Amino acid sequence: MNISKIVLVQPPIEDFYLTKKRTIPYGLASIAASLIANGFDVEILDCLANHKSKKIKLPKEFFFLKSFYGKKDMSAFSLFHAFRHFGYSYEYVGTKIREKEPFIVGISSLFTAYSNESIKTAITIKKFYPKCKIVLGGHHPTFFPEKVLECDAIDFVLRGEGEISMTDLCEALKNDTDLKQVPGIAFREKDAYFISDSAWIPDLSAIPIPENRLINHGFYQRKNRAATTIVASRGCPMQCSYCSVSASSAHAPFRQRSVGSILDEIKAQAKDVDVGFIDFEDENLCLNKKWFIKLFSKIKSYFKDKNVELRAMNGLYPPAIDEEIVSLMTDCGFKTLNLSLGSTSKTQLAEFNRPDVRKAFDKALDLSQKYGLEAVSYIIAAAPNQTAESSLKDLLYLAQKRTLVGLSIFYPAPGSLDYELCKNNKILPDNFSLMRSSALPLDDTTTRIEAATLLRLSRILNFMKHLMDSEGTLPELKPFYSLKNPETINRKLLSKILLQWFLYDGKIRGIHPNGEIYIHLADIHLTQTFINQIKNIRIQGVKPQINPIAKGNKTCNFICKKA
Template identity: 35%
Template sequence: MLQKILLINPSFEDFYQTEIRQKPTGLKYIQASLEKAGFQTFLLDCLSKNSKRTIPIPNNFKHLKEFYPANDLSPFKLFTHYRRFGMSQQEIGDLVRKFNPDLIGISINFTPYCETAIETAKLCKQIFPKVPIVAGGHHATTVPESVLKSGFIDYVVLGEGEQRIVELTNLLFSDQLNQLKGIDGIAYKNGNKVIINPAKSFVQNLDEITYPEIKNKMGMILTSRGCPQNCNFCSVAGVMGKKVRFRSIESVIEEMNQCIQNGVKKFDFEDDNLTINQNRAKILFKEIITRFEKHNLRLSAMNGLMADSLDEELVQLMKNAGFEWLNIPLVSGSAEVQKKVNRYQSRQQFLKVVEWAQKHRLKVVVYIILGLPEDTLNQMLDDIIFLAELPVLIGPSIFYPPPGSKTFSNCVKNNLISGKDYSFYRSTAIPVETKNFSRKDLITLFRLVRLLNHLKSNPGLQKNGFAKDTTQKPTSLTLNYKLTQAEISSQLIDELFSNKKLRGLCLNKRVCKAYEYQWIDYSVSPNIVEDFLLQIKNIKIGGIETDET
């Protein structure tokens, strides 16, 4: 009888969900490797039904309430409610019992969600106390000792898990635990002592890894692993290695073809540096065009593309292959900040890429990080104004320090964070304040970027200039009709550009045919709003319209 292995992609709790980021791609690779080795598997994706429910905000996040007011109707609002995304513990427990596994594997990928994953492990231990539980993923790899000391995880697979999980599983089922010390990239407990066998080796021939069968609407494709960048604020290289290893073009095309046969039309390349080898990238996209042009594929690379690795020929090939967007990480526009965080990006090359993208009718989203400890308020605002003029959307992320990164260690050393409460290390928690900026400063910048993106996406709002109604507004608006999103947008933009008030709007009550709306006064830094308005009035905001829209 085949041993049964249950793999779990846990639920999580936060203010929002980026659905594509929570796809269990890593677990599917693990599943494919285990099935090839002869084991029976079941992947319990707790997020598969897209269920969510509002839950009380945790006590350690109470300070965030002032930044995320509920029921905001603004089209450029931030977050409103704290939620649990995915199955309840009851639902998970019922399915775990039904499968009755011989081994359980749990993905602990994202640091701020590790507590929910550990709770899932605890639940599994309560149901099946004698069944071994193995954890893997980015967070588990970075801090295996912490994961093992939770008391509910028996083993941790470090880094790439496809080969290690098969080796570990074979030892567990053959009762050869005395051989654990010989396995590369495994952590476990021997009594009260944590044993960590560092991950010294990586899979060199990625074609040897069994890729998973994908039947979803979007295929998540990895054509390479590893990152040589060594940015101070990132810990990816510590998990996947600094040397980039490539799959063969034939292997990638074969996987895409299988996905297409299953009805997949969209693909996201999950590589950390998809175009780092420019010539290889050109060959890949030429092959995609040749093989799949009639399928009208939609391609993306949401992890980002280094501007320095692109040229106009490659940009045009990406357009012809099916890309609609280029996701470009700028991080910071300051050469000084870039040097401090070890992440250089040529501004001249970046501007060339934006120009090429416009020429070939590609839209661009530019990733920036707000709140790097090395940054300043003036520089962050300069970056926003610089990008405001360009025909790009801005993808802001409030900085959080991932364990395993150099910046995390520096933040602990400089008493910017405790280094202990892992749930705090997420953008929505705004975890780092410095002498140069506060949480309120960062949330103000974040709101201004959201507003800018709204204006960029709706160029018509700028055609006649902004309203100059400087009359004092009452605390509420009572109308005999319901405001549309466009009308709400117009009201809020008028409030900002006329009265220097960054506000939201909520529906307070409805009586018969009367709608009473209440202004929401955001918790923001007035000086930043004033500086922003002073600078933005002298520029033309760049829209993101292309010839196709």
């Protein structure tokens, strides 16, 4: 066994869907860089960097979702259907680790909802190669070290940020020195646990830039060019109740990297691969305007004539956005403005412990329109004390705005204020795996039926916006009628027919690949209220309309007259 050999593992995921552009193992690449700088031989085994996907049996704790996701739907309003294992099998991972013979295996466990997959990966690796030491790090073990260490296959937990602590652990194991001196460590000792405080890095510019050469860029592509990730800051100074990274949580303080270190990282990535897309995964990318202007002025100069698209998919804080920032973003290659709204309700924003951002949000949308940027606006539904009627008002408000709607079903994130609220009110899901949006985790002031209905209504609304952009109008209402061979009709036309029926009678239908037309379980009060309200609304598309008076602003005052 090579005592300098380390393998870092991104485990497989089991869920209804996977968004591969959000699974680039950036954190592992950052830890790898620190290890390599200290003389260790490091590989990343990314179980998700492949197109393997296998339908698996729905876990028992998910059985209640059959009522909502029971049948496959070919329409544009479909949600989820099959539960799948994404990535390599556990046995393949165990076999690869045995072949590589590492001294230490580090496994990423970022999200509590997927902690079972991380644990099962550890168990399988230990079975195939019992000689190695196994370390689990990430958000989940940071908050639940004892729970993780109940698994005998896991030797150590590292809490907090792992670049320094993982290196210190490997050095301690290699040199047989005191493990208790490793920052953020937790492990078993006799009949108890040794657990130290989470480790945070004060100066992010002091650690090496991520070793992106260990990432499979051939898999993470967008339009046949490399898609990469940058994290320019960590933590968040905001106090939002739903967020586990906020200043109100037990998470790290807000820190920004130096502009020079970020530019060095971008240049290193561009040297190795043909970068065509960069997502900045920061929680608050433009909160510090002076830093933002300095950074993106440099990026603008560096990427001049290189046709690179930039994005901030975590969402931008509307009050931090002004015309100078949007103008610079446009010049740098941003094509979309991702906006963190939360809610349009002042009362709900207060529940979220979030400032009233509504005026700033409207101003940001105006700027996106002026500079020709598309917009995506993120709202949350089904949070504690949040009503379905409030979320429906959010949808109807956004129907009138030139933006795509990004509706997320609330899930309790360990470390957040709302997680503690759910715990105290005894409404937490019984299983860690249910703490994800697709599981409709709460059945409280917004019921699960209402939550599923809101999700489908957001899909319907976005399809209506798509029709406004592509056709300039919406189809006439029509009562349900028999379709001949519906499985042969193209998806857009099929969805238009379903929309006509829905706006006529309020029933959300799906079409199975075998041609069966069926009705989804939905809250009829919400669907009827949506229809009754939207008939008096000027529905806006998503595509920006530069100088709308001159070019014709595509809106629709849709009057619901029954045919």
